[in-house]
Amino acid sequence: MTVLLEIPANLVEYIGYFGSFLTSITFLPQVYKSWQSKSVGDLSIWMIFIVLTSTIVWLVYAFAIHSGPVISANLVVLVLTLVLLYFKLTFPKK
Amino acid sequence: MTVLLEIPANLVEYIGYFGSFLTSITFLPQVYKSWQSKSVGDLSIWMIFIVLTSTIVWLVYAFAIHSGPVISANLVVLVLTLVLLYFKLTFPKK
Structure with missing residues (x-):
């Protein structure tokens, strides 16, 4: 496969963690x-x-591949989305 | 590392693709x-x-690790989110 981006492996991992972090907090402001x-x-x-x-x-x-960052990111998203679902089901329609 | 879930490697890959697909279309109904x-x-x-x-x-x-599914999922999310941003900036406030 063509090497599209030459980034040190360490840095790639940190970029992945940063992506996981951002994905985790996606629904926080919402x-x-x-x-x-x-x-x-x-x-x-x-x-x-x-x-x-x-x-x-x-x-x-994530459990199958034992990926800690993917597990934790998705647990946070799960909780925040359940809160949004609760809001959606209980806040009065305007 | 403890094996938390015993799923055949093939199936794990398909689960990953299914997750990518779902993530891609997250903002479509929005x-x-x-x-x-x-x-x-x-x-x-x-x-x-x-x-x-x-x-x-x-x-x-995704480009650094040459992951086709992650690239395509994020391209779709990027386009849909840019559409939402356009709506947010142009639709009149009520």
Whole structure:
């Protein structure tokens, strides 16, 4: 395979961890905004369902390959998305 | 390392592809809903910024490790998130 990017292996690993960290906190500002506004009408519940499903799939994958960063990232996403789902189901529609 | 899940290697790979697929389409229902409603007030722009940043970080990572599934998943997420950003910046606030 063609080498597309020549980055030291160590650095690649750190980049992966940074990506995992960012992915973990993706829904943090959304949870905060939704909590403040108590308004989630514009959020797609299908997006939430897809995130929940993908998180569970990724967790199975991550346990199978023993990937700590993928496990922890997806656990955080799972919790934040469950909070969003709770908001979506309980906040009054406007 | 403890083997937490005993899944055949082939199957693990397919689970990874399925996770990539689901992650790719995460923002598809959100783009559709936002396009239909022309309303994105409840969406956190910080969520969008974090997704954009993480996507770029993952793309660097994926090119470095030559991971086709991670590259393609993140390209799709990048495009869908740019569409959401465009909506967020152009749809009138309600």
